[in-house]
Amino acid sequence: MKKKTAAPKKTRNLEKSRKEILEAAFPLVFARGFQGVSIDDIVNQTSLTKGAFYHQFPTKLELGYALVDEVIKPMIIDRWIKPLESYENPLEGILKQMKTLIGKASPDELRLGCPLNNLVQEMAPVDAGFRDRLEASLTLWIDEMESHIKRAKKEGYLKNDVNTRHVAHFIVMTHEGFYGMLKGLHDPKAFDALFDSLKRYFQTISN
Structure with a gap:
């Protein structure tokens, strides 16, 4: 050898x-x-x-691109995707992760928002290099999320007519929306209302 x-x-x-x-x-x-x-x-x-x-x-821009590719992308996978592998029903894992990482976050953490969404708002409109990389990060998140939604559907946890791509888009948008609302409202208790709405949505698409 x-x-x-x-x-x-x-x-x-x-x-x-x-x-x-x-x-x-x-x-x-x-x-x-x-x-x-x-x-x-x-x-x-x-x-x-x-x-x-x-x-x-x-250049400073090269550093920014590396932050997206080498820090934020792996963070998405580690925080929001890999933990779902241990759940027979990925929807349960999604709710658990949101409860743990957002619902139990400190006000100081919530005040900062989501690093991906922050850069989307700040840099996507003004720099094509950032825009392409941020879009790739969001697409990766949606793709990986859809793989787990497909698994949930295959195992009979979701209704047959559920469009897994649409659900994946909605879940990622919900993650980002949670962070944006809690950052803007400065009220951690708002999480409960948002979380309850997500649970109700999951109930409508579940068997």
Whole structure:
């Protein structure tokens, strides 16, 4: 068997630097918006030089694109898709995740909204690179959600006439709508009304 060659040290260091920059940038952008954060703000939160930043990201936009592709996309899968694999009826998992991640979130967390939706509102109208990547992230979310909705239908949890694509679109829109409403209303109790409406919708499409 051919022995696997270890990654060169330089490559490992570059990967580590890139990860450090992204981990420093994400919370700043989440809290202030992409346009409200400077490269200096980000570099100051790392152990790196500005030169090391530019070696990884020649422009601030390149950093923004990487945040979508390398941070937000995996976050969607980890938070909203993978947990559904452990539920025989994915609809139960969807409700559980929303209750846990949104319903039990602190007011400070809710005040920030959803990182994906924030960037859609801020950057999609003004930059094509962001717009394409954000659209791809939403499409990934819808595609993966539909795969679980199809599974629910196959197992007999949904009515035969249910359009799984439409349901997937609605669920993703609901996630984003929950965050937007709670961010705007500054009232965590509003979650209960929104959550009850989602449960009622699930009842109308379930067997």
